[in-house]
Amino acid sequence: MTLDEQLAAKFVCVKCKGSGATVKRIAATGAGISRIFNIQHNKFVAVSCQQCGYTEIYNPEMLEGKDTRGDILDVIFGG
Numbered sequence: 001m002t003l004d005e006q007l008a009a010k011f012v013c014v015k016c017k018g019s020g021a022t023v024k025r026i027a028a029t030g031a032g033i034s035r036i037f038n039i040q041h042n043k044f045v046a047v048s049c050q051q052c053g054y055t056e057i058y059n060p061e062m063l064e065g066k067d068t069r070g071d072i073l074d075v076i077f078g079g
């Protein structure tokens, strides 16, 4: 299972409590989205609720840390 599939499978919407998500990789240039989220990186994973469209943004470099992937996912999704 890829990281994207794990994100989609574990997603529970904080807005509508629905499950099921669409995961997209986003590459942004320096301005725009990276400034909105105030982070240095310009690659993102957007996880969008399939029910209401609520979207959460993650930093794939954090999620894909080689030895800590499971731990980080557990933190994000509350174990």
Ligand SMILES: [Zn+2]
Pocket: 013, 014, 015, 016, 017, 018, 049, 050, 051, 052, 053, 054
């Ligand atoms: Zn939702």
